[in-house]
Amino acid sequence: MSHPSALGASRTALSVNVNKVALLRNSRHLGIPSVTRAATLCLQAGADGITVHPRPDERHIRWHDVFDLARLLRDWPDREFNIEGNPFHNLLDVAREVVQQGLPLHQLTFVPDAVDQFTSDHGWRFPEDAQRLRPVIEQAQALGARVSLFMDPDPAQMAGARAVGADRVELYTEPYAAAWPDAAARAAQLQRYRDAAVAAQAAGLGVNAGHDLNRDNLTDFLRAVPGVAEVSIGHALIADALELGYAATVQDYRRCIAAAAG
Ligand SMILES: CC(=O)[C@@H](O)[C@H](O)COP(=O)(O)O
Numbered sequence: 001m002s003h004p005s006a007l008g009a010s011r012t013a014l015s016v017n018v019n020k021v022a023l024l025r026n027s028r029h030l031g032i033p034s035v036t037r038a039a040t041l042c043l044q045a046g047a048d049g050i051t052v053h054p055r056p057d058e059r060h061i062r063w064h065d066v067f068d069l070a071r072l073l074r075d076w077p078d079r080e081f082n083i084e085g086n087p088f089h090n091l092l093d094v095a096r097e098v099v100q101q102g103l104p105l106h107q108l109t110f111v112p113d114a115v116d117q118f119t120s121d122h123g124w125r126f127p128e129d130a131q132r133l134r135p136v137i138e139q140a141q142a143l144g145a146r147v148s149l150f151m152d153p154d155p156a157q158m159a160g161a162r163a164v165g166a167d168r169v170e171l172y173t174e175p176y177a178a179a180w181p182d183a184a185a186r187a188a189q190l191q192r193y194r195d196a197a198v199a200a201q202a203a204g205l206g207v208n209a210g211h212d213l214n215r216d217n218l219t220d221f222l223r224a225v226p227g228v229a230e231v232s233i234g235h236a237l238i239a240d241a242l243e244l245g246y247a248a249t250v251q252d253y254r255r256c257i258a259a260a261a262g
């Protein structure tokens, strides 16, 4: 039976971000834990794809990881490979090399991070970023990749993302995750994200979401925000996997997604 993957199904796809596996591995020179082994176990457990966010300092994902994972994904043709990063650093060079080697690359998520960014904390802004984004979006799409722009949940910004040629936006969910424990703050945040998703879809964009999503906050988010195509989850999921193992963890996140639909 084929996997009901991001490539065809209407349910929200789960892309596992394996940055933090690489972070642990890099603290010694032993090659463990293995990033490709982690990805394999997540895919075997039903993850719809793998995400990496290689940073210029290679503090976690190293350039060879991108190619190792692309080679792995070649054996999983119904799953997706999503690479995140700033297109004005060397993201497009890596993407070009992946494609030149005949390896799979489904999605590039452009994130406006500084070189030394601690972690992503804001999205692109329009009209300020429009002129410089247009050509790099075209270059990425010419490689055959879907382009998603990391965006704050501001409905007024979504038409700008579409106008520069993006296929999707990824709504930056840290403010929602931070508000989640407080019911009133959570409801207010969910309204913002719902409005942003509706505006994005009205502009012709697909909607992804990510950052600090976890097993507690994921179902509420997907219940409130319509038509989310993909969530990419790393930090909390890998932390859960340290306790539960990759298979049980991925299955749990899939249950959180299914609970929102049911
Ligand atoms: C765009 C985004 O929200 C994630 O890719 C996040 O930036 C993960 O990066 P770190 O794992 O380096 O925090």
Ligand SMILES: NCC(=O)COP(=O)(O)O
Pocket (backbone or CB within 6 Å): 017, 051, 053, 084, 170, 209, 210, 211, 212, 213, 232, 233, 234, 235, 236, 237
């Ligand atoms: N795009 C978000 C992502 O890949 C993972 O973010 P996080 O779950 O590590 O915060």
